[in-house]
Amino acid sequence: MNRVPHWIDGKPWEGVAERVGEVFDPATGAVSAQVDFAGPAEVDLAVAAAARAFPAWRDASLARRASVLFAFRELLNARRRELAEVVTAEHGKVLADAEGEVHRALEVVEFACGVPHLLRGGFSENASTRVDVYSIRQPLGVVAVVSPFNFPAMVPLWFAPLAVACGDTVVLKPSEKDPSAANLLAAWWAEAGLPEGVFNVVHGDRVAVERLLEHPDVRAVSFVGSTPVARHVYETGTRHGKRVQALGGAKNHMVVLPDADLELAADAAVSAGFGSAGERCMAVSVVVAVDPVGDELVERIRRRVAEVRVGDGRRPGCEMGPLVTRAHRDRVAGYLDAGVAEGATLAVDGRAHPVDGDERGFWLGPTVFDHVRPEMSVYTDEIFGPVLSVVRAPSYEEALRLVNDNPYGNGAAIFTNDGGAARRFQNEVEVGMVGVNVPIPVPVAHYSFGGWKASLFGDTHAYGPEGVQFFTRGKVVTSRWLDPSHGGVNLGFPRNH
Ligand code: NAD
Numbered sequence: 174m175n176r177v178p179h180w181i182d183g184k185p186w187e188g189v190a191e192r193v194g195e196v197f198d199p200a201t202g203a204v205s206a207q208v209d210f211a212g213p214a215e216v217d218l219a220v221a222a223a224a225r226a227f228p229a230w231r232d233a234s235l236a237r238r239a240s241v242l243f244a245f246r247e248l249l250n251a252r253r254r255e256l257a258e259v260v261t262a263e264h265g266k267v268l269a270d271a272e273g274e275v276h277r278a279l280e281v282v283e284f285a286c287g288v289p290h291l292l293r294g295g296f297s298e299n300a301s302t303r304v305d306v307y308s309i310r311q312p313l314g315v316v317a318v319v320s321p322f323n324f325p326a327m328v329p330l331w332f333a334p335l336a337v338a339c340g341d342t343v344v345l346k347p348s349e350k351d352p353s354a355a356n357l358l359a360a361w362w363a364e365a366g367l368p369e370g371v372f373n374v375v376h377g378d379r380v381a382v383e384r385l386l387e388h389p390d391v392r393a394v395s396f397v398g399s400t401p402v403a404r405h406v407y408e409t410g411t412r413h414g415k416r417v418q419a420l421g422g423a424k425n426h427m428v429v430l431p432d433a434d435l436e437l438a439a440d441a442a443v444s445a446g447f448g449s450a451g452e453r454c455m456a457v458s459v460v461v462a463v464d465p466v467g468d469e470l471v472e473r474i475r476r477r478v479a480e481v482r483v484g485d486g487r488r489p490g491c492e493m494g495p496l497v498t499r500a501h502r503d504r505v506a507g508y509l510d511a512g513v514a515e516g517a518t519l520a521v522d523g524r525a526h527p528v529d530g531d532e533r534g535f536w537l538g539p540t541v542f543d544h545v546r547p548e549m550s551v552y553t554d555e556i557f558g559p560v561l562s563v564v565r566a567p568s569y570e571e572a573l574r575l576v577n578d579n580p581y582g583n584g585a586a587i588f589t590n591d592g593g594a595a596r597r598f599q600n601e602v603e604v605g606m607v608g609v610n611v612p613i614p615v616p617v618a619h620y621s622f623g624g625w626k627a628s629l630f631g632d633t634h635a636y637g638p639e640g641v642q643f644f645t646r647g648k649v650v651t652s653r654w655l656d657p658s659h660g661g662v663n664l665g666f667p668r669n670h
Contacts, residue, residue, distance in 0.1 A: 177353055190210055208377075241367050311340070387413055398421070403629075457612050481526075523560070544563070569598075
């Protein structure tokens, strides 16, 4: 049995865990590994290692940090397939999709390679007479990253490269469902020359997270996961005086206006609805068809869904893999009964979809509900599986109202050929990321990623310029070097002149 240990102070932890968890291969249903679950003592070891490493890493020159990042970038790029295979084996997403995840992670590493430029401060000569003012940004110390199961490589790398680039030291707590990618990353950071203790991994569940949230030496927490946990992490972390960014769940709408190219819209809805079996925080889970396009659009979606090849992500040609665990698969399948009971039309029943894989895998084919109404559970809940709901709306205004009334605000897309309508939508819609004829508008690495409302607690988005902001704190220096004109005692509040 493979064991997935913590990674503390530059090496795998050699202790014996009091609790462990099982890791599954979702395409076969088999247990593939046992992962250590950290208790407070192991978390404390990792935080202590990170705290010890901090002073020297804070003082490492920008050139040194950049050279480690470049080396890590080279390793990640050369081994992207290896990492993708590990992701597929534990998450279940198909290999091409896992490679896409690694590619997006690589982009963030590349952005972080520009750290000498990113950390340049400002300088104002003679801000007051013979007084110069300049700003610098400094690292925080030990930062914790808590990540979800659905992007076991990418989400840790939304944060760790920038934290490391900024001079912080990191304790990552990845999802216990697919933990192995984190250990590969840890080994590659070490190989790239990152000093011991700068990047640590503790595995486990909420017990480990609670300790990180309370630990006095953890200065900041970057969390990604479901909304109830994100809210809890935000409230608990901030109560303990930490800086917290907590990204939560989503219910992403794709509005299709009557003038849209319906072929493009149907392609997009199926790709964004069922890629990674719908286990993406930016998946499209609701298509809002503005009258009169509903029937035609649903027919086009239905034709495409029938062609989607569901199966073991390692097999060539498979486009959609299994769900991550049996429990999650069964929970998602429960929505198929609920949707029917609540009066939605089951346009495509995923339970009948053919599967190219072991029958013990956690399979559920792509499902489409039509005539969904906002009060139904298939609409209100984040299902996080291959279930696409189609809601009919009589007008643009009604479609927009639907999106804006939703408690989540991660992403939204509009499909139209009318530039004016698209511009109005991007102005009026209450979400953090908007796609215009783009169904999954995940920002490139030199912008920042984040939703609004129940999709993000805190005020700083992930990676890009806001990532740099999050992992540093500002300092402004006002300096005057003595010259013969210094003016003596003055008890008034300093004025600039
Ligand atoms: P999750 O909330 O169950 O778990 C996320 C992390 O928190 C894991 O590391 C887990 O071990 C830990 N955790 C779980 N319960 C906890 C608790 N009670 N207290 C403290 N820690 C706890 O999420 P998941 O199922 O792993 O991931 C799917 C969710 O993540 C979906 O809701 C999805 O929308 C969301 N997500 C959001 C984004 C985004 O950018 N907004 C990105 C990816 C995933």
